[in-house]
Amino acid sequence: MNEPDFAYVAALAGEPARAAMLAVLFDGRAIPAGQLARTAGVSAATASAHLAKLLDGGLIRVRAQGRHRYYELARPEIAQALEALGAVAPAAPVRSLSDSLRMQRLRFARSCYNHLAGELALLVAQALVRREALGVEDGGFRLRDGAREAFLAAGVDTAALFRDPHAHVRACIDWTERRHHISGPLGAALLQALLECGALRRKSEPRALELTESGKALLWRVFGVEVACEKSADRAAGKSA
Amino acid sequence: MNEPDFAYVAALAGEPARAAMLAVLFDGRAIPAGQLARTAGVSAATASAHLAKLLDGGLIRVRAQGRHRYYELARPEIAQALEALGAVAPAAPVRSLSDSLRMQRLRFARSCYNHLAGELALLVAQALVRREALGVEDGGFRLRDGAREAFLAAGVDTAALFRDPHAHVRACIDWTERRHHISGPLGAALLQALLECGALRRKSEPRALELTESGKALLWRVFGVEVACEKSADRAAGKSA
DNA sequence: TCTATATTTCGTTTCTGAGCGAAGCACAAA
DNA sequence: TTTGTGCTTCGCTCAGAAACGAAATATAGA
Numbered sequence: 001m002n003e004p005d006f007a008y009v010a011a012l013a014g015e016p017a018r019a020a021m022l023a024v025l026f027d028g029r030a031i032p033a034g035q036l037a038r039t040a041g042v043s044a045a046t047a048s049a050h051l052a053k054l055l056d057g058g059l060i061r062v063r064a065q066g067r068h069r070y071y072e073l074a075r076p077e078i079a080q081a082l083e084a085l086g087a088v089a090p091a092a093p094v095r096s097l098s099d100s101l102r103m104q105r106l107r108f109a110r111s112c113y114n115h116l117a118g119e120l121a122l123l124v125a126q127a128l129v130r131r132e133a134l135g136v137e138d139g140g141f142r143l144r145d146g147a148r149e150a151f152l153a154a155g156v157d158t159a160a161l162f163r164d165p166h167a168h169v170r171a172c173i174d175w176t177e178r179r180h181h182i183s184g185p186l187g188a189a190l191l192q193a194l195l196e197c198g199a200l201r202r203k204s205e206p207r208a209l210e211l212t213e214s215g216k217a218l219l220w221r222v223f224g225v226e227v228a229c230e231k232s233a234d235r236a237a238g239k240s241a
Numbered sequence: 242m243n244e245p246d247f248a249y250v251a252a253l254a255g256e257p258a259r260a261a262m263l264a265v266l267f268d269g270r271a272i273p274a275g276q277l278a279r280t281a282g283v284s285a286a287t288a289s290a291h292l293a294k295l296l297d298g299g300l301i302r303v304r305a306q307g308r309h310r311y312y313e314l315a316r317p318e319i320a321q322a323l324e325a326l327g328a329v330a331p332a333a334p335v336r337s338l339s340d341s342l343r344m345q346r347l348r349f350a351r352s353c354y355n356h357l358a359g360e361l362a363l364l365v366a367q368a369l370v371r372r373e374a375l376g377v378e379d380g381g382f383r384l385r386d387g388a389r390e391a392f393l394a395a396g397v398d399t400a401a402l403f404r405d406p407h408a409h410v411r412a413c414i415d416w417t418e419r420r421h422h423i424s425g426p427l428g429a430a431l432l433q434a435l436l437e438c439g440a441l442r443r444k445s446e447p448r449a450l451e452l453t454e455s456g457k458a459l460l461w462r463v464f465g466v467e468v469a470c471e472k473s474a475d476r477a478a479g480k481s482a
Numbered sequence: 483t484c485t486a487t488a489t490t491t492c493g494t495t496t497c498t499g500a501g502c503g504a505a506g507c508a509c510a511a512a
Numbered sequence: 513t514t515t516g517t518g519c520t521t522c523g524c525t526c527a528g529a530a531a532c533g534a535a536a537t538a539t540a541g542a
Contacts, residue, residue: 004330006323007260014252017530023247033489046531048490058331067488067539077329084325085247088318090299136378258500274519287501289520308509308518 012057013082017042018050021071022059026079027207028114028188030063030070076183079113080172102205109200109209115187116194117174120211120227124190125181127225134169134182141169141182151186153222155193161185194218253298254323258283259291262312263300267320268448269355269429271304271311317424320354321413343446350441350450356428357435358415361452361468365431366422368466375410375423382410382423392427394463396434402426435459 013019020040024031037047051071054060061074073079109120116124125141128134133147143158151158162185170184182190194200199215202208211219211227219225254260261281265272278288292312295301300319304311314320350361357365366382369375374388384399392399411425423431435441440456443449452460452468460466 004327005260006264006326006330007255007257009255009326009330010251010253010260011255011257012251014248014250014255015530016248019246019248019251034487037489042530043532044489045491045533049530052490059329069489075329077325081322081325081329082247084318084322085250088300088316088322089246089250256500275517278519283500284502285519286503286521290500293520310519 009057009059009081010085012054012059013085015050017046018054021047021050021054022073022078022082024206025060025071025073026082026113027111028073028079030072032068032070034068036071073113076113076170083112083172102208105203105205105208109211110207111191111202111209112172112174112181112207113183114191115172115181115183116191116200116209117172117181118209120209120225121181122174122179123225123227124219124223125179127223128182131224141171141180143169143186150222151190154190154199154218155197156186156189158186161189250298250300250322251326253295253300254326256291258287259295262288262291262295263314263319263323265447266301266312266314267323267354268352269314269320271313273309273311275309277312314354317354317411324353324413343449346444346446346449350452351448352432352443352450353413353415353422353424353448355432356413356422356424357432357441357450358413358422359450361450361466362422363415363420364466364468365460365464366420368464369423372465382412382421384410384427391463392431395431395440395459396438397427397430399427402430 013022017040021036024036024039033047033051034044036051037044040047040050042050051060051062055062055071058074059078060071063070063072107118109116109118111117112121115121125134128147128150129136129141131146131150133144133150135142135144143162148158169182169186171180172183172187174181181187191200194215195202197218198212199218201210201212203210216227219227254263258281262277265277265280274288274292275285277292278285281288281291283291292301292303296303296312299315301312302315304313348359350357350359352358353362356362366375369388369391370377370382372387372391374385374391376383376385389399410423410427412421413424413428415422422428432441435456436443438459439453440459442451442453444451457468460468
């Protein structure tokens with residue numbers, strides 16, 4: 001038997017406390033052990049044991065910094081596996097009004113591991129494909145020559161990014177939209193750039209992102225993405241209709 | 242919180258006995274409870290309890306037939322989630338020579354849920370794309386007009402298959418090759434047709450498939466697929482080099 | 483150096499859930 | 513009907529894993 005043994009990984013991800021930690025790490029940030037313990041609702045000792053197991057299983061990795069130890073997902077595939085698991089989980093139980101509002105906010109724009117997801121991510125991907133800056137190809141996207149200036153304008157230096165010939169523009173399937181959006185190194189760089197230039201802001205909620213006014217302008221100018229303004233924007237901001 | 246709760250599914254799939262059952266069901270066949278119990282190495286009572294849980298979680302479904310109850314994966318997404326989990330599992334531990342041989346056999350041709358996977362599946366998908374019978378598209382393949390006769394010749398009536406406008410030709414990522422091959426309704430129909438006309442034979446091993454001489458001829462005639470003859474064929478048959 | 487904070491290690495307790503045998507059902511074939 | 517087989521339900525046992533507090537380790541700052 002040497003098909004990779006999925007039971008091991010599933011068991012690691014299946015324990016509630018560990019799952020809670022992975023869920024927080026899912027948005028791609030590195031988080032210290034103590035905070036993970038709090039979000040998972042367990043003691044520091046317990047959390048430490050869980051983190052050791054996840055580490056051992058290769059699901060996460062650590063970066064020690066001072067007396068903190070920052071944990072993060074080990075690689076993009078982990079996020080993809082979690083996403084795939086989520087896709088088969090019994091349909092999202094909406095228990096309360098605030099759940100439902102939260103869901104709507106996440107639907108518009110959120111981080112998926114280290115890249116952008118939701119309606120907004122699809123708009124960006126589609127616009128780039130329409131402009132032939134990205135080519136659709138087996139298993140992902142291909143970055144075309146025309147894309148370089150657009151990404152530079154958004155603060156992403158694609159030349160530096162793809163010096164490594166193995167770096168790919170990967171595609172990731174969205175669980176709300178069931179379409180591909182941009183992941184991989186380019187997706188990560190893009191999200192980071194958009195956050196840094198203030199086009200997007202992280203909200204207090206784990207994965208939620210907010211598109212700022214300047215961000216709206218930038219997306220239109222650089223990528224030709226027109227955010228279907230009031231409707232999505234209102235839903236994104238959670239204002240009452 | 243209403244992201245789908247992956248922990249529940251992961252916990253279901255993570256228990257060793259249940260994982261063993263899912264692994265057998267992974268090749269897409271429906272298998273009676275007793276046999277699942279035996280392959281998982283547990284008593285009938287234990288297996289029954291596990292199957293009830295998997296059923297409750299929506300991972301599998303039953304078809305009662307006489308005094309047998311045939312269990313099978315509930316839907317393709319389940320297989321995809323398992324595949325994604327497998328992709329992040331620590332690299333396949335090869336423990337013995339027979340493991341290694343088995344691996345080589347599976348690498349060439351195997352069933353992945355209800356469709357064909359392995360080198361052979363890639364050859365088929367690539368040949369169809371090259372002939373422009375399949376178009377590569379966001380999240381999958383698109384069946385083009387030219388494909389109809391080829392599939393008919395292989396025993397697959399694409400017209401009947403796609404009366405449902407929502408039926409898609411999906412793509413599935415191979416864990417050995419990391420490329421897309423044909424899954425979805427078309428993939429399922431294709432594998433079934435190839436098995437029925439004797440182009441492929443199931444081997445005793447769970448997911449292993451064998452390409453017959455007549456199958457080799459058929460693939461060449463219908464899809465223009467040339468199996469890199471001796472090398473792959475030998476490895477597929479497990480003969481010594 | 484000493485103190486405070488972050489994290490891991492150790493020792494122990496607790497409890498879930500996997501496991502089995504026996505009994506109960508359901509169906510098929512006498 | 514009776515008998516035999518496949519599967520599930522019931523009742524119970526027990527191992528393993530998760531959990532915590534306390535103590536040990538490591539680093540930052542005073």
